[in-house]
Amino acid sequence: MTMIFSDADKAFAADVRDYLAANLPEELARKVRYNQRLTRDDYTGWQDVLAARNWYAVGWPAEAGGPGLTQTQRYLFERAYGALPCPHPCQFGIAMAGPVIFTFGNEEQKERFLPGIRENRDFWCQGYSEPGAGSDLAALKTTAVREGDHYRVNGQKIWTTWANWADWMFCLVKTDLQVKPQRGISFLLIDMRSPGITVRPIRTIDGDHEFNEVFLNDVMVPVENRIGEEGQGWTYAKFLLEFERFSMSGAARSRRVLSEIRADAEALGRTGDARLAERLTGLEIELLALEHMELRLLARSVGGENPGPEASKLKIRGTEIAQALSRLRVDLHAEDCLVHSDAFLDALEPSSNPAAGGAVATYLNQRKLTIWGGSNEVQRMILAKQILELG
């Protein structure tokens, strides 16, 4: 299965590649290459570079102020982007809040929120998971009780990535406790500076801080911050699961990581290591299968078909391959990975082998890939039920 890209599409891909390469700061590229910790400024500074070409909200249609790329261009963008050591852009505004707002919000809401997201002025986080509701969002407990023109919100969110940096949180809340759980959920936009919000950091096993708990204690949210109908939040959340399906595989990024590991192996004089060569080749073939699954799905989409939940297969294989690569990097650098300090992500200890510095932390951090974004178990459940029709 080969895609033949038009000359216009090829020119677009070249434009993306050239612009990103010319504007990616060397220091930032080095941080990404060596798996160092990025700051909020690293992300927002880079997102400004993207926003300058309207490529931050790269998946948005023209009506929403986005670049209105075709699906093929969207794919080519991801491929060019992943090939360079660019930071993975923060997704919660552009890939989640934005699409729900431009699909289900009213005109006033679109005018109020979309420019801030598109132009990278507002930092967003996602208030979905709760202590008792991870994979099972129907078990949400955070309540929003209508009081005049406000909702009074009480509850707790957890695993809220970058709540500590966020200006806004889009949030699933229960507005009706009487009906079936799926019917009583609403979608609220909450200003993170509202009184009654407390953010508590959760440190992860790699020593990083990106997850948080968010406590909502009598937080008053104006009714005009509700997107769509009361009680329809479940529908909007499900809609998001199928949006942006082409960024799910991470194939381009994995291909870059694979070539980095190859370069590291060469620098370490390990090109003659047959076992290592076998593993690299094996992973490359797995990656090739992923890329061609993705291309085939793209061809069907371009042909007007909606592959729907089938994109879950890309999430499953993409995250498994990314994890295997992070493991291979640890195996390659072996005892060099031992020189590790709490500060190593911010400032690498002088070492003859900088690629080893972040290898263990990355391996540990990447465990999240098969857990978040709908765990791989949930993705398999979706495929079993909806594609294989196993009840």
Place this chain on the structure above:
Amino acid sequence: MSHLDDEIHMLAETVDRYVADRAGGRASGGDAWTELADLGWLLLPYPEAAGGLGLGAAGVSAVMQGHGRGLLPTPYLPFIVMAGGALARCPRAADALAAVMAGERRVAAGFAVGRPAAITAEPDGAGWRLGGTQPHVLAVDEADAVLVAARPGAEGGTGLFLVGLDLPGVTVETYPLPDGRRAGRVILNGVALPAADRLDDGDAAALLGDVETATLLAAAAENLGAMQVLYEETLAYAKLRKQFGRPIGSFQSLQFRLVDMWIKLDEVRSLVASAAAAGDGPEAAQLAVAAWIQSLWSGRSIGEEAIQLHGAIGMTEEHAAGRYVKRILVNELLFGAPERHFARYRSTMQG
């Protein structure tokens, strides 16, 4: 039950109590190494003729499983199994071994499993002059001396030298390992030693090979203790955690994965137990290397599954899963991945 079995059984119970006391915060607050000395653990592996308890690999295995279960920070493996194990095999090291067994001397291990000696020793008058850098010396910041393997000048082979860390020309740079334990680089810059501080009998290569095998078994036992906790915690969580209205452990796909964890744990337990019981028999080395390799295969899989089945909570620093996963991973980085030991395994099957 033999007399030895009785003693090992009693030791295992003591280890369990010690680990439970530590976990419950009921530790004495005193120096952990002195506690280990008081418990008799510092002398338990060594032959009775040398003043030890003669419990060998079986005793070490019981203590190391406790280190894994309780993630104990005490450097039993490098000080007692590695450095002490080498001293016990050197005919001229009786005094140094006695001091180690009494807890009076803390000797770190200046040699790595499966790596040639990083230090060189040049003859210097009647003595030696040592130079070079030994990386990743476990718990060197708790030691007062280091037993280094060095290549002595023109004569070839490997020598073992006891180097006081307060000697002129010795520099130690310490750093934390990814699991929170500490290690250091020992840099020797023309360190002068009297002839008497070379402890081996001409070539230490063979005895170091035996020490490496003992080290791999001890580390396998520690991994076993750690993955036992990972398995138990995950099983308990699967019975407790509810999603979609029922415990996640009631889903068949998760049941299968937990059963696989249980089998992988049992594979390690079986090899560690047999290797520990094999004493100095012909199969002992083969079983020890196999136990190490299997402990990494099982450990990776059990560790990754433990985090995955816990979900995001398993990713947090607060939760114990990550600490156990890191202990097993750091052991692998210190003592070598499975593939690095295949040749060693094959060599144990010859002759």
